Amino acid sequence: MDALEALHNRVSVGVLTDPAPSSAQRDNIFRAALRAADHGNLRPWRFLVVEGEARNRLGEIYLDASESGDTEGEPLSDAQRERFLAMPLRAPLILVAITRLQEHPKVPQSEQRMSTAGAVQAMLTAAFAEGVGAYWRTGELAENRQVARALGLADNEEISGFIYMGTPQKTPRPAPALAVSDFFADWQGQ
Template sequence: MTEVTEFLLNRHSEPRLQAPAPDQHTLERALACAARAPDHALLRPWRYLVIEGDGRNALGDLFAAGCPDASTPAELEKARNAPLRAPMVIVGIASPKEHPKVPEVEQVMSAAAGVSFIELALQDAGFGVMWRTGAPAYSPIVHKGLGLSEGESIVAFLYTGTVISEKPAVPRPEVAEYVERWPG
């Protein structure tokens, strides 16, 4: 087993994060990894927003505004405080391009793979990472507030920072539970 495979087998999400966030050099290296995602026809169908400091409060206001199902002040406050769970939030945006041979779904998957590469690079640099979506990822209000163009979508809110305390290990399924040979 190589070090890379061992690293992947030990990948995990960390929801309890605090400052410091990744420094500029580490962040740029992680974002450079995103460009190594599979990308049929080299369309670069992604872009990223990095949100820190007071920007997280503005993002929280967008989350609250885009939370139509929030029926109580507590639910609105929870939405407003969500981006404060980490010192940095990276928004992964799928930005598909019109192409005769590359369907939109492949481009969205490419953007998601790029987010995964960022996540792995940040974890390799010693930071905790939590990939979140939820209702804000699909809210037209959030999309407009973040400047998404027609046809763009959010594939991730990647929360990152220094791990406060590691969460317990999550049980993983055995390979035989989700893989079969075809034809059988």
């Protein structure tokens, strides 16, 4: 697929099944991340590849974190427990996007987070170009330090999201038609 076609038409694909991306597809997708804008060449991103039985372990980590973080004192229902265990089974491949925050005199941590976001966006677009369905999830579990510790993150690292990848169960929806003029305006210096 042409690069501009992929950039103009990429959409998230949320209903995924086996197979996971092939080795060749993964190589292209992963290489795309390495081209993200990166002030200072800090390479503040890294990714954990979760598939197969490791997805079940990730579900256990989600459940443990959710049970220990319950501030109301109410135990989780069986349905809630099953939901946490099943979350990683939504796709055959999950990438955990991690930002390694570094002290730098010219590169604030906000830029380091944006670089990781750029790497994720590049992978999502590359996945679309490869015919791989993908979507990016964040939320409470991504911000949960217990989850981060269980995944082996250092104190200066944070989860920037979970990228789910697999084969789309149906044809991806068309990208919404947006007017460029709704988002870009000339500025006259005033």
